[in-house]
Amino acid sequence: MQHFFQQLSTFLESKYILIQDEDKAPYLTDWRKRFTGKALAVLLPSTSAEVASIVRLCAQHHVSIVPQGGHTGFCGGATPDNSGTQIILNLKRMNQIREIDIANQTITLEAGCILQNVQVKAAEQGFLFPLSLGAEGSCMIGGNLATNAGGTNVLRYGNTRDLCLGLEVVTATGEIWNGIKGLRKDNTGYDLRDLFIGSEGTLGIITAAVMKLYPLPISQWTTLVACENITSSIALLNLFQKRANSLLTGFEMMTQESLELNEKHFPHMANPLQGKPPFTILIELSDHESEAHVKQLLEMILEEAFESQLISDAVIASNLTQANAFWHMREHITLAQAEEGANLKHDITIPLSALDSFIQETDELLRDRFPGIRIINFGHLGDGNLHYNIAPPLGADPKTFNASNEKPIHELVYAQVERCNGSISAEHGVGQLKLDDLRAHKGDVAHELMKTLKRALDPQNILNPHKVVSI
Amino acid sequence: MQHFFQQLSTFLESKYILIQDEDKAPYLTDWRKRFTGKALAVLLPSTSAEVASIVRLCAQHHVSIVPQGGHTGFCGGATPDNSGTQIILNLKRMNQIREIDIANQTITLEAGCILQNVQVKAAEQGFLFPLSLGAEGSCMIGGNLATNAGGTNVLRYGNTRDLCLGLEVVTATGEIWNGIKGLRKDNTGYDLRDLFIGSEGTLGIITAAVMKLYPLPISQWTTLVACENITSSIALLNLFQKRANSLLTGFEMMTQESLELNEKHFPHMANPLQGKPPFTILIELSDHESEAHVKQLLEMILEEAFESQLISDAVIASNLTQANAFWHMREHITLAQAEEGANLKHDITIPLSALDSFIQETDELLRDRFPGIRIINFGHLGDGNLHYNIAPPLGADPKTFNASNEKPIHELVYAQVERCNGSISAEHGVGQLKLDDLRAHKGDVAHELMKTLKRALDPQNILNPHKVVSI
Numbered sequence: 001m002q003h004f005f006q007q008l009s010t011f012l013e014s015k016y017i018l019i020q021d022e023d024k025a026p027y028l029t030d031w032r033k034r035f036t037g038k039a040l041a042v043l044l045p046s047t048s049a050e051v052a053s054i055v056r057l058c059a060q061h062h063v064s065i066v067p068q069g070g071h072t073g074f075c076g077g078a079t080p081d082n083s084g085t086q087i088i089l090n091l092k093r094m095n096q097i098r099e100i101d102i103a104n105q106t107i108t109l110e111a112g113c114i115l116q117n118v119q120v121k122a123a124e125q126g127f128l129f130p131l132s133l134g135a136e137g138s139c140m141i142g143g144n145l146a147t148n149a150g151g152t153n154v155l156r157y158g159n160t161r162d163l164c165l166g167l168e169v170v171t172a173t174g175e176i177w178n179g180i181k182g183l184r185k186d187n188t189g190y191d192l193r194d195l196f197i198g199s200e201g202t203l204g205i206i207t208a209a210v211m212k213l214y215p216l217p218i219s220q221w222t223t224l225v226a227c228e229n230i231t232s233s234i235a236l237l238n239l240f241q242k243r244a245n246s247l248l249t250g251f252e253m254m255t256q257e258s259l260e261l262n263e264k265h266f267p268h269m270a271n272p273l274q275g276k277p278p279f280t281i282l283i284e285l286s287d288h289e290s291e292a293h294v295k296q297l298l299e300m301i302l303e304e305a306f307e308s309q310l311i312s313d314a315v316i317a318s319n320l321t322q323a324n325a326f327w328h329m330r331e332h333i334t335l336a337q338a339e340e341g342a343n344l345k346h347d348i349t350i351p352l353s354a355l356d357s358f359i360q361e362t363d364e365l366l367r368d369r370f371p372g373i374r375i376i377n378f379g380h381l382g383d384g385n386l387h388y389n390i391a392p393p394l395g396a397d398p399k400t401f402n403a404s405n406e407k408p409i410h411e412l413v414y415a416q417v418e419r420c421n422g423s424i425s426a427e428h429g430v431g432q433l434k435l436d437d438l439r440a441h442k443g444d445v446a447h448e449l450m451k452t453l454k455r456a457l458d459p460q461n462i463l464n465p466h467k468v469v470s471i
Numbered sequence: 472m473q474h475f476f477q478q479l480s481t482f483l484e485s486k487y488i489l490i491q492d493e494d495k496a497p498y499l500t501d502w503r504k505r506f507t508g509k510a511l512a513v514l515l516p517s518t519s520a521e522v523a524s525i526v527r528l529c530a531q532h533h534v535s536i537v538p539q540g541g542h543t544g545f546c547g548g549a550t551p552d553n554s555g556t557q558i559i560l561n562l563k564r565m566n567q568i569r570e571i572d573i574a575n576q577t578i579t580l581e582a583g584c585i586l587q588n589v590q591v592k593a594a595e596q597g598f599l600f601p602l603s604l605g606a607e608g609s610c611m612i613g614g615n616l617a618t619n620a621g622g623t624n625v626l627r628y629g630n631t632r633d634l635c636l637g638l639e640v641v642t643a644t645g646e647i648w649n650g651i652k653g654l655r656k657d658n659t660g661y662d663l664r665d666l667f668i669g670s671e672g673t674l675g676i677i678t679a680a681v682m683k684l685y686p687l688p689i690s691q692w693t694t695l696v697a698c699e700n701i702t703s704s705i706a707l708l709n710l711f712q713k714r715a716n717s718l719l720t721g722f723e724m725m726t727q728e729s730l731e732l733n734e735k736h737f738p739h740m741a742n743p744l745q746g747k748p749p750f751t752i753l754i755e756l757s758d759h760e761s762e763a764h765v766k767q768l769l770e771m772i773l774e775e776a777f778e779s780q781l782i783s784d785a786v787i788a789s790n791l792t793q794a795n796a797f798w799h800m801r802e803h804i805t806l807a808q809a810e811e812g813a814n815l816k817h818d819i820t821i822p823l824s825a826l827d828s829f830i831q832e833t834d835e836l837l838r839d840r841f842p843g844i845r846i847i848n849f850g851h852l853g854d855g856n857l858h859y860n861i862a863p864p865l866g867a868d869p870k871t872f873n874a875s876n877e878k879p880i881h882e883l884v885y886a887q888v889e890r891c892n893g894s895i896s897a898e899h900g901v902g903q904l905k906l907d908d909l910r911a912h913k914g915d916v917a918h919e920l921m922k923t924l925k926r927a928l929d930p931q932n933i934l935n936p937h938k939v940v941s942i
Contacts, residue, residue, distance in 0.1 A: 103705050126713075190925075191669050192921070288715070384654060423658070
């Protein structure tokens with residue numbers, strides 16, 4: 001590889017070519033610490049031209065490339081394999097905001113921009129950049145695009161895909177596709193943009209993007225309500241969609257079992273609703289008119305929900321601190337699970353009309369077959385997206401339990417998902433974690449189409465090989 | 472071809488195999504009457520399985536296929552070539568609404584459903600199916616998806632692409648991809664759905680789709696306002712986006728020159744605004760709360776617009792009849808142009824921040840070089856989408872003028888579009904009309920990527936060859 005590094009050094013300063021073990025180490029293990037790989041080197045380019053040069057050089061030397069941003073993914077998509085022959089191409093130095101276009105309501109960003117910084121920069125200009133998720137303090141926009149990240153605002157603003165208007169991408173042959181356009185309509189041929197979005201760096205390397213901005217809402221109201229069952233939770237969702245329409249920006253569901261685990265590890269985060277309701281729903285309305293308007297609307301809808309017996313209790317946050325506390329309660333479930341020990345995660349989507357039967361049947365099948373397990377079920381109900389996670393029985397050693405039960409539990413859950421015409425990966429992607437699951441559940445025609453696309457766009461198989469799809 | 476037709480008759484009734492000239496004729500000429508082709512036969516299957524059988528048979532006999540729906544496209548995408556060797560695969564018999572899922576707010580449709588029928592069926596269940604465009608009485612959902620159709624509701628609800636959650640597609644090898652899922656989140660691999668959407672039948676044949684529904688608004692208010700220039704029109708748009716946010720469902724622009732042409736051919740459609748304002752803007756707000764609420768909001772925003780001198784006049788429609796009259800005025804510009812004679816159409820998008828300079832410079836360049844021409848400029852300003860059409864000078868024979876000036880006028884306009892980082896086809900697609908323009912303006916990297924995708928997914932080149940991209 002001497003020749004490779006010699007050529008590399010002609011266009012990338014040596015301090016941006018990490019080859020010592022201690023320098024590479026921070027880039028080798030994924031956020032959940034499920035995967036650790038090795039790497040020939042970690043490269044830190046700062047321009048698209050450098051990225052393109054790296055790809056051309058790698059193509060010439062048959063070196064495969066693992067693109068990486070904030071490295072916060074849940075599926076090991078940005079973690080290298082164990083061969084030690086791959087390079088990591090980390091884009092964190094490509095962190096410029098190239099332009100904020102006020103009239104067009106767009107922001108042009110490089111892949112290495114940290115999500116939270118983008119939110120802040122947009123807000124300084126009076127705009128909302130709606131993408132919001134747990135890792136926003138460290139995840140990067142390139143990774144958000146590569147995985148089509150979801151989060152809590154999807155209900156109103158869509159996934160990362162829906163926020164993107166244009167891309168700049170380095171292809172597997174090291175060419176730069178300049179698709180950096182801020183257009184709401186563009187029907188000039190195949191949708192290259194959406195093909196690269198969500199492809200997890202296996203078809204091209206996203207180096208920059210034009211993203212949509214929205215006017216900042218001037219008032220947000222958050223409430224927690226108690227529902228007896230999923231059917232009434234969905235009827236409540238439909239009621240809010242009908243009355244509040246696009247003012248509805250959050251509709252999150254937490255089972256009592258999830259909130260009890262939360263309270264166990266974070267006692268100050270007890271459910272403020274009395275009587276341990278089976279389902280607690282967090283609802284957020286965002287308004288561009290006035291605080292009085294949105295408050296009145298919220299109260300009117302809640303009144304109708306009480307009258308229709310869809311809810312049995314409600315607490316409206318009286319100030320921003322309390323609203324944040326409601327959201328923290330929702331967000332801390334994941335942390336409570338981590339405190340409790342290793343667990344089996346399922347990031348799934350079910351059509352809302354099938355959600356009730358999915359949960360009832362799957363809960364029952366699992367509890368029958370794996371007595372004592374705890375089902376930590378919560379998620380973005382408005383999108384039909386459940387984080388349907390399984391913790392071992394109290395007292396059982398998580399590692400031992402998971403080692404023997406991970407596979408049958410995943411298989412049972414994913415078979416149920418397939419039966420309900422759902423998705424085995426709602427918002428976290430595939431990476432290496434779900435490579436086999438995807439092959440098993442995607443359907444042969446779709447899987448063959450994916451392989452055809454991979455072979456066509458990356459015939460040398462050098463872009464993040466054996467992630468998403470293997471050829 | 473005897474063997475071909477023999478095999479065909481084993482699975483498709485002879486009455487659905489049109490081979491007589493008089494039977495084929497209605498399928499051979501495009502809506503604008505720019506293209507007329509020939510066809511070996513017109514086939515009318517009624518199931519996806521029949522479509523798949525036809526494709527397999529065609530692949531075996533190297534017969535190429537022109538998929539067709541309502542045949543209302545503007546770019547000849549569904550019109551066969553002159554060889555007489557292609558078959559037209561018209562999907563109008565696949566016109567079942569398979570399901571309306573109330574809780575999930577989705578509708579599952581076959582490709583041959585007429586758009587207006589879908590709107591009506593959705594409304595009967597209290598839902599809005601937002602796609603709306605001039606041809607809605609005859610265009611079909613398969614064609615809307617194949618061309619990623621736009622229309623007047625894109626500002627709020629997006630293009631056809633944004634309304635689609637899942638697809639059923641027959642591939643070039645005659646397999647059926649079952650991607651019929653009604654999920655708001657699904658990150659299981661490459662975005663096959665969006666690759667087929669907008670590919671105009673060149674990568675696969677869309678046979679069914681799951682589309683989003685929205686709660687019907689309970690009140691809509693429509694107004695016409697007078698703006699002095701594009702800069703204030705865009706500032707007005709931004710004001711409405713800030714104050715009314717997603718209640719803003721229409722923002723259409725008409726130049727005075729367009730409205731005068733309208734009035735010439737349809738005298739009852741005179742601009743109700745006095746003093747011939749340079750730009751007339753049609754604004755629609757749609758509300759889910761109450762008539763009083765939206766009316767008050769509209770008046771408040773208009774007041775602010777008057778105070779900021781963004782507008783000089785406004786007429787609020789006092790009832791539904793008047794609101795419809797405003798919309799008819801907008802929609803009749805195309806018809807007035809047709810009455811006036813052949814004209815040169817440009818369906819383009821420009822980033823809003825570049826729109827003013829685009830119009831000023833392009834108007835000037837055109838008027839300098841082609842004295843006396845009339846610029847009929849109107850469109851979906853909220854999306855940056857102009858229908859920037861050129862009529863010959865008064866008294867000039869349109870055919871003669873267009874024959875000698877079509878090419879240089881297109882070239883001038885498209886060069887300006889490229890300079891402004893815009894799109895040469897906003898919502899009408901490419902078809903055969905813009906095949907060469909696309910090659911000239913898409914950029915080499917993107918064009919090569921498109922060819923690579925076409926070769927990969929349709930290696931025999933039997934699906935709508937020489938539309939969108941030639942391989």
